[in-house]
Amino acid sequence: MTTIGxxxxSGALGGRVTALLAGADLRLDLRLLVRDAARAPDVDTDVRECTYGDHDAALAALRGVETLFMVSxxxxxxxxxxxxxxxxAAAEAGVRHVVYTSFVGAAPDATFTLGHDHHVTEEALRDSGMSHTFLRDNLYLDVLPHFADDHGxxxxPAGRGRLAAVARADVxxxxxxxxxxxxxxAGAAYEMTGPEALILDEVAARAGAVLGREMSYVEEGIEEAYASRRAGWPDAEQWQLDAWVSTYTAIADGSLAEISPDVERLLGRPPRTLEQVLADR
Structure with missing residues (x-):
């Protein structure tokens, strides 16, 4: 038996991976690592509570795990x-291989500020002595409609930049x-993207058609974007504002535009389109 942590x-991505693996292969023994066991998926498997920041709890939960799926x-x-x-903690516990959900273009100078965090984690995994695989996700197609306000x-500040967003289900x-x-x-870094790169005008029009609501894209300047978000979320910290605004500036400068063949290589079929994702909601 191979034990997979x-x-x-209890989240959208980890929950889906659990459903795909649970009971699918008698060689696999799953262990679910969650903050709250009461929220774990209802599958017949081992459940352990821990948080990423609690070394001792993580170490105890990870002992005996050979392969680990680490969701950021x-x-x-x-x-x-x-x-x-x-x-x-994973390295100390004897984990052999970590599959980590990173982000496309993860680097210390990534336009999208949260890409810096993913670079740091990738470096920690490289230095850990454990074998690893990086799934570098683009933004999720599933959440793009949530970028819209109550008026759709x-x-x-995305300009005419393009976005090769990916389906969470494909990841x-x-x-x-x-x-x-x-x-x-082992050692692979897969760029997880959708089948096409869209400008936000196209995202709005096509998402609106599927969802049956009027949607549109309105260009903002960078300072205007910061001002509108400060007004809407006056308690937001600076890192949050930077992350929100840099989501759009990363689209504008092409950081999220490249279409990768990696999803099709792994799955043997083309990645899902925006329409397919939203129709399945």
Whole structure:
């Protein structure tokens, strides 16, 4: 039996990976790592409570895990520390291979500010001595409609930049493929994108058509974008404002535009389109 640890199992991505693997292969023994066991998926498997920032709890939960699916934790100023702590605990626990959900273009100078956190985690995994695979996700197609306000307007400094967003379900299926045979993917960094790169005008028009609501994109300048978000969320911290605005500036400068063949290589079929994702909601 190979024991696979799945973090974030009570969330959308980890939960989907759990459903794909649970009971699908008698060679696999799943262990769900969650903050609150009461919220874990209702599957017949081992459930352990831990958080990324609690080294001792993580170490206890990870002992005996051979392959680990590490979903990046909640955004915030402590995320780098929490990820490093969890990676160190995994290495100490004897985990052999980690599949980590990173972000396209993860780098210390990434336009999208949260890409810096993912770069730090990738470096921690490279230095850990554990084998690893990075699933570098683009933005999720599933959440793009949530960028719109109550009037269906997406606002931001994205210009005419393009976005190759990916279906969360495709990332989950790709993760399941890698987790079943991690040795075949050791050292790989897969760029997880959709089949096309869209400007936000196209996203709004096509999403609106599927959802049956009027949607549009309105261009903002960078300072205007900061001002509108400060007005809407007066308690937001600076890192949050930077992350929100840089989502759009990363689209504008082409950081999120490249279309990768990696989803099709892993799944043996083309990635889902925006319409397919929204129709399945």
């Amino acid at each position: 799945i973090t974030g199992a 934790t909640h955004e915030g100023p402590q995320r780098r520390h929490e990820h490093r702590t969890f990676v160190a 307007v997406l606002r931001g 989950a299926e790709a993760a399941a493929v890698v987790l079943r045979d991690p040795g075949d993917h």
